[in-house]
Amino acid sequence: MNAQSMPMTVRPEDERATLSEVLRGHGVGPTHQRIEIARALFSRMTHLSADQVLAAVNQRHAETSKATVYNTLKLFVEKGLVREVIVDPTKVFYDPNTSPHHHFYDVETGEITDIDGDRISILGLPALPEGKVAAGIDLIIRVRGAA
Amino acid sequence: MNAQSMPMTVRPEDERATLSEVLRGHGVGPTHQRIEIARALFSRMTHLSADQVLAAVNQRHAETSKATVYNTLKLFVEKGLVREVIVDPTKVFYDPNTSPHHHFYDVETGEITDIDGDRISILGLPALPEGKVAAGIDLIIRVRGAA
DNA sequence: GGTGAAGTTAGACAGAGTCCAATTCTTATC
DNA sequence: GATAAGAATTGGACTCTGTCTAACTTCACC
Numbered sequence: 001m002n003a004q005s006m007p008m009t010v011r012p013e014d015e016r017a018t019l020s021e022v023l024r025g026h027g028v029g030p031t032h033q034r035i036e037i038a039r040a041l042f043s044r045m046t047h048l049s050a051d052q053v054l055a056a057v058n059q060r061h062a063e064t065s066k067a068t069v070y071n072t073l074k075l076f077v078e079k080g081l082v083r084e085v086i087v088d089p090t091k092v093f094y095d096p097n098t099s100p101h102h103h104f105y106d107v108e109t110g111e112i113t114d115i116d117g118d119r120i121s122i123l124g125l126p127a128l129p130e131g132k133v134a135a136g137i138d139l140i141i142r143v144r145g146a147a
Numbered sequence: 148m149n150a151q152s153m154p155m156t157v158r159p160e161d162e163r164a165t166l167s168e169v170l171r172g173h174g175v176g177p178t179h180q181r182i183e184i185a186r187a188l189f190s191r192m193t194h195l196s197a198d199q200v201l202a203a204v205n206q207r208h209a210e211t212s213k214a215t216v217y218n219t220l221k222l223f224v225e226k227g228l229v230r231e232v233i234v235d236p237t238k239v240f241y242d243p244n245t246s247p248h249h250h251f252y253d254v255e256t257g258e259i260t261d262i263d264g265d266r267i268s269i270l271g272l273p274a275l276p277e278g279k280v281a282a283g284i285d286l287i288i289r290v291r292g293a294a
Numbered sequence: 295g296g297t298g299a300a301g302t303t304a305g306a307c308a309g310a311g312t313c314c315a316a317t318t319c320t321t322a323t324c
Numbered sequence: 325g326a327t328a329a330g331a332a333t334t335g336g337a338c339t340c341t342g343t344c345t346a347a348c349t350t351c352a353c354c
Contacts, residue, residue: 132290143279
């Protein structure tokens with residue numbers, strides 16, 4: 001089971017256990033803090049910045065430090081649980097949807113919306129530079145309110 | 148005449164005049180500082196961050212403040228003289244090539260390379276969100292050294 | 295219950311970018 | 325060329341995101 005296949009609704013008493021399994025399945029030892037951070041991301045299935053994750057976690061009950069949120073988000077990226085979305089020059093967003101997809105980014109509101117990967121084909125994708133491998137492909141369509 | 152059609156080599160005594168014309172043609176009043184910043188970008192035709200622009204300008208002779216570099220780069224973006232490239236979570240790069248194109252970004256070295264827009268076709272581009280207009284389309288291919 | 299490794303923490307720190315009030319420059323007009 | 329008004333520039337303080345470190349806590353295992 002991976003993050004994408006996690007049921008959208010689970011009985012509250014099962015939620016922690018389910019999240020623990022998701023973490024373990026990605027080679028991440030489950031701790032209170034990591035479970036809370038995973039819940040913040042996966043229960044919303046939306047793009048959150050580090051400070052939004054921190055706020056969401058601490059609003060609930062669990063005191064979690066800034067350092068742990070940053071450590072954990074970096075770990076989740078390494079382990080493939082979430083994906084970094086770099087569209088806003090001021091902060092990184094974390095996307096719990098790790099399937100191939102692209103992004104609309106509203107430069108005025110900061111809102112990020114997914115574009116399913118299979119709705120787009122990219123033809124003539126150039127050969128990667130010598131000795132390099134792909135680490136991610138993201139088509140970013142910046143939009144703003146009509147004039 | 149626009150930035151792209153500016154001759155790659157000009158007689159030094161004409162360079163300031165040429166850059167002045169480019170700026171004026173984009174509705175930007177030419178000042179010493181703006182000319183120096185434009186020269187830093189257009190003489191290299193490469194992707195520079197704000198601090199690289201600052202270093203390039205001040206290395207030459209013209210003392211220019213950090214605030215002016217940031218003000219000017221923002222103005223250049225508004226006026227279509229350069230394009231922001233947002234691929235690195237720690238800083239924005241400015242690209243003097245404003246024709247439609249995409250980017251390779253090496254996550255290990257930080258190197259950015261252009262991909263000509265006409266080498267790639269994007270099929271099935273989804274409709275923009277209601278009431279929105281496109282502000283930029285950038286396919287970012289992140290690469291890293293092979294394992 | 296003891297031990298070591300893994301995880302968490304507060305708070306200091308670094309770097310990019312913003313803001314502001316004071317100064318300097320540009321430009322239009324005479 | 326002098327002048328005045330608006331535009332541009334400036335240093336420095338400031339904000340914010342993210343990193344680092346050394347101490348502390350938790351956990352698994354014996």
